[in-house]
Amino acid sequence: MPDARAVQPQFPTLERQNDADHFGMLLFLSTEVLIFGGVFAVAFTLRAEHADYAQASKQMHYWIGGINTGVLLTSSALVALMVEAVRAGRAKLAGWLLGGTIALGLVFLALKFTEYALEYRDGVVPILSDANLHGGVERLFMDLYFVATGLHALHVTVGLCLLGSLLWPFGRARRERTAVFAGNAALYWHLVDIVWVFLYPTLYLAR
Amino acid sequence: MSPSQVNPRMSQEAVPDTPEERRSYLAEGHSLRSWLLTTDHKRIAILFMVAITFFFFCGGVAAALIRLDLLTPAPDLMSNDGYNRAFSLHGIIMVWFFLIPSIPTTFGNFLLPLMIGAKDLAFPRLNLASWYIFVLGGLFTLITVVAGGVDTGWTFYTPFSSTYSNGAVFLAITAVFISGFSSILTGINFIVTVHKLRCPGMTWGRLPLFVWSIYTTAIIFVLATPVLTITLVLVALERVFGLGIFDPALGGDPILFQHLFWFYSHPAVYIMVLPAMGVVSELITNAAHKQIFGYWFVAGSAIAIGVIGFMVWGHHMFVSGQSPYASAIFSFLSIVVAVPSAIKVYNWTATLHKGEIVIDGPLLYALGFIGLFTIGGLTGVMLAMIAADVHLTDTYFVVAHFHFIMVGGSVSAYFGALHFWWPKITGRLYNDMWARLAALLIFFGFVMTFAPQFVMGYEGMPRRYHVYPQVFQPLMVMSSVGSSVLAVAYVLPFFYLFWSLRYGKPAGPNPWGATGLEWTTPSPPPKDNFETVPVVDKEAYCYPEQGRAGEPQTQQAESVDA
Secondary structure, rough: OOOOOOOOOOOOOOOHHHHHHHHHHHHHHHHHHHHHHHHHHHHHHHHOOOOOHHHHHHHHHHHHHHHHHHHHHHHHHHHHHHHHHHHHOOOHHHHHHHHHHHHHHHHHHHHHHHHHHHHHHHHHEEEOOOOOOOHHHHHHHHHHHHHHHHHHHHHHHHHHHHHHHHHHOOOOOOOOOOOHHHHHHHHHHHHHHHHHHHHHHHHOOOO | OOOOHHHOOOOOOOOOOOHHHHHHHHHHOHHHHHHHHOOHHHHHHHHHHHHHHHHHHEEEHHEEEEEEOOOOOOOOOOOOOHHHHHHHHHHHHHHHHHHHHHHHHHHHHHHHHHOOOOOOOOOOOHHHHHHHHHHHHHHHHHHHHHHOOOOOOOOOOOOOHHHHHOHHHHHHHHHHHHHHHHHHHHHHHHHHHHOOOOOOOOOHHHOOOHHHHHHHHHHHHHHHHHHHHHHHHHHHHHHHHHOOOOOOHHHHHHHHHHHHHHHHHHHHHHHHEEEEEEEEEEEHHHHHHOOOOHHHHHHHHHHHHHHHHHHOHHHHHOOOOOOHHHHHHHHHHHHHHHHHHHHHHHHHHHOOOOOOOOOOOOHHHHHHHHHHHHHHHHHHHHHHHHHHHHHHOOEEHHHHHHHHHHHHHHHHHHHHHHHHHHHHOOEEEOOHHEEEEEEHHHHHEEEEEEEEHHHHHHHHEEEEOOOOHHHHHHHHHHHHHHHHHHHHHHHHHHHHHHHHHOOOOOOOOOOOOOHHHHHOOOOOOEOOOOOOOOOOOOOOOOOOOOHOOOOOOEEOOOOOOO
């Protein structure tokens, strides 16, 4: 199947253009890593400064977080297979894998917001419902918890939009054997995944 | 090359458009739409130039208010609050809306593809988006002014910014937050362009030094700006929702804010000065008309500054209460970062040695940079010493130090670049006598403005106060008078440069006999930059052995058509 992507005039070859698109995406992801790096720096510093900082994490629904880790890792595996399917020219299979990825991403968000709702019920949400937040340090932890997971959920949403655009309006991109757009969207999804892989132990497991 | 070409006088009558000008990127449509929807890197460079010039004057007005108020020890022009807002606005606008974007987004944008023999940047639409994001950020800055301004200083230190300040902090933070994405996108675009779009024969070892410094700057854009982004988000969340991150009342850590802020903002200083160093490398080699002394040392020192620059942020916090061991290491690294800067200064000087120097406007600007940057850099080493810094923190000494680097150095280089590449951008030569006059005025006006501040700072005058002891008045008046000389020197080029658009002599492709690929194409360049893809077979600054007597040559291979 001929490649539908046109070479833009500034590139000598299509191959070079594809390389550039891929490289640009990696650079962009490095900025995302640094954005979350700031969040982790705050988490580790405050933890080092307050002995009982992680106390509040004992009230967390760590099993929801655990299931969500599995959900997100599975979706990441699916999206990696999707890229391989696109490269192999199997657009239909790629469509199914993409659908699976998006469905799991939505499951992640649904579980995450269920968890927020449970925390609201438990009275551990700062400002909105803080009946059971004991002392400043617990509050401090929950503040950062909502900032970190909220920022992550925002990135999940952006990732879903990006993957969704492969269904429509860029469904064509799924039939391009070079998988530039599909590959870049998948890379973004991997970032969302890997950030969670570090957030989960930082916020839930390390007590 | 005849001397008259280096130092042209204006003609008496308007010079009609040349055939080159009628085929150039400037002739590709004259409508507003053709500019606002362009993806041509040269036009986007000009869009950026218009935007940052506007902000330069906004920041300049704030500076004028400050200097006017400081003429007397009494608070007679502005209220205390008004003064705080004036210097905050001056800092925010000058740092984020002029200095950081200044050389990269204008000359970087215009020259990077030309210097490496490319038709455009790798992502032209992203480049235009970067401009729109920048303008949106600028718009928020203007809204901040209308909403009453902000009184935190440009550093937004917590908990003042997040809890106590009564200014429009959220709006100001939003403005800086938005402009950060413009920096990030420009950085990504430049890095990818240098990696993927060099023309045949343009190896890394043949890149002009301006490209090396823009490349390093782009890396800092990409690796430092996101940290500022998240820090500002956290401050905004703390201010708007009262979350505890940096607020000590809630168990947060205000020093943590300073660490995160300076992790961006110290490398940001190198964002401002590295491109200026790149410009000076071009200007000095051309003025001396010979190969740069120690190409790899100059290129490598740019990279070294970029790398070490990430590890010195703690020198802003010697008196903030960070660990003394951390302070000792930051002090050492801050002294180390002066080494690559010194290498550059020595290499420029060695390049001038035994060169066939023609003293023209661009050279005077470059020499001004070297002089002012050296003073700024050496006082920086003084401030890196913990013992001296404890005494000098938050005094006028610090103010003078960073103005020497950022305004004396970088703005001189910006004007130097404007003069050196003006014939390439517009196709016209300006009157060099005026350029030399403006360059000298900038240098002396600048020294008159900021040298007294070193003295005042050393004697203990703290920054950000507009009421001061009578004893400082003579120095304050000297500084204010100097700043008005500086203002004239900054405005002057607008007259003779715009004059040259109509009355200037057509420049021809290579008025300076320079060697870069940008000089092989007509001035102003056509939309696609080059008629055929250039092929490079020489290193940068391959000035002829015979000096100015020799046939001018460029990096372009001679037998490209064969």
